[in-house]
Amino acid sequence: MEDKPKFRPNTSLKLMDQVREVLRYHHYAYRTETSYCQWILRYVRFFGNKTHPKDLSSQHVERFLSNLTTQGKVSASTQRQALNAIIFLYREVLDLPLDGKISPIRSKKQQRPPTVLTQEEVKNLLQMMRGTHALMSKLLYGSGLRLMECIRLRIQDVDFGQNKIFVRGGKGGKDRTTLLPGNVREELQTHIRYVINLHHRDSEDGFGKVYLPEVLARKYPNAEGETRWQYVFPAKKRSVDPRSGRKMRHHVMESCLQKAVKSAVNRAGILKRVGCHTLRHSFATHMLENGVNIRVLQTL
Known part of the structure; x- marks a missing residue:
C-alpha cells in the first residue's frame, strides 16, 4: 500500500499564510493555530525579519529557545510549546527536518502540590x-x-x-x-x-x-x-x-x-x-x- 503523499502548502503565499494553511489542513484547533503562529513569528523576528527560517539551523533554534529561558524566564511548558511550533514549521511547512539534536538551556520544571479546598x-x-x-x-x-x-x-x-x-x-x-x-x-x-x-x-x-x-x-x-x-x-x-x-x-x-x-x-x-x-x-x-x-x- 502506497503512503499518502505529504501535504504541501502553496509556496506563492507568505510564510505565515502557508503555516495557517497546513495547520488547517491537519485540523489543528484554533487555539493551537494562534499559539503556533505567535511562536513562529517570534522566532522569525528574533533573527530579523529579512532572514528566512529555511536559512537557519538547529543551532539557531537552540539559541532562540535558550534565550526564552535565560532572558524571558519562561516556564518549561512554555518553552516546550515554542519548540513544538518551530518543529512543526520545519517538518510540515518547509519540509526541512532539523539536523542534529536540539539541546537548549532548559527551563526548570517546578513540581507544586495541587491546592485542595475543604x-x-x-x-x-x-x-x-x-x-x-x-x-x-x-x-x-x-x-x-x-x-x-x-x-x-x-x-x-x-x-x-x-x-x-x-x-x-x-x-x-x-x-x-x-x-x-x-x-x-x-x-x-x-x-x-x-x-x-x-x-x-x-x-x-x-x-x-x-x-x-x-x-x-x-x-x-x-x-x-x-x-x-x-x-x-x-x-x-x-x-x-x-x-x-x-x-x-x-x-x-x-x-x-x-x-x-x-x-x-x-x-x-x-x-x-x-x-x-x-x-x-x-x-x-x-x-x-x-x-x-x-x-x-x-x-x-
Whole structure:
C-alpha cells in the first residue's frame, strides 16, 4: 500500500499564510493555530525579519529557545510549546527536518502540590457566586470537569436519564463519561431550556448555526443548525467565526469564569491560591475521602 503523499502548502503565499494553511489542513484547533503562529513569528523576528527560517539551523533554534529561558524566564511548558511550533514549521511547512539534536538551556520544571479546598471552603466559595458562573463552578466541582471541558459542553452531552455527562475530546483527545451531580440537575435543566429558546430566536434571525469541527461538519452538513449541537453555555453576543467569517453564537470565554471564581475566592476570604482547576482537584480529593475506589475515580 502506497503512503499518502505529504501535504504541501502553496509556496506563492507568505510564510505565515502557508503555516495557517497546513495547520488547517491537519485540523489543528484554533487555539493551537494562534499559539503556533505567535511562536513562529517570534522566532522569525528574533533573527530579523529579512532572514528566512529555511536559512537557519538547529543551532539557531537552540539559541532562540535558550534565550526564552535565560532572558524571558519562561516556564518549561512554555518553552516546550515554542519548540513544538518551530518543529512543526520545519517538518510540515518547509519540509526541512532539523539536523542534529536540539539541546537548549532548559527551563526548570517546578513540581507544586495541587491546592485542595475543604468541603466547607467549597461551600463558601459557591455561595459567593450567582447565575451561570455559579452553575458552571458547581459542574467543575461536582463532575470533576476541566475548565474547557465545561465550556465546550453541548446540549446532547448532558444525559439527564442516566445522570451522566459525556466529555468529548478531553485531554489527549479522549472521550469519557462522568457524574451529573443531583443537586444541579434541576438548575441545569432550567438553564438548557433557556439555551434552547435562545437558539430558536437565533434561528429565526438567520444565525442559528454553531461551530463544528471540520470533519463533523462535512459528515453531518445540517448538524450545525440542530439544537442538540448548541453549546450548553453560549456567549451573550453573537460573533464572527475567525476561520469561516460567518456570524454565529460561540461558547462563553473561559476568562469570564476564571475572573468570577477569583472574585468569589476573595469575597469568601479564602487565602489559598485558587483557580478553576482547584475545584477539579477538590472533587478528586473529596471523592477519595468518601471512600470511592481510586480506579473508579480515574475513570471519571
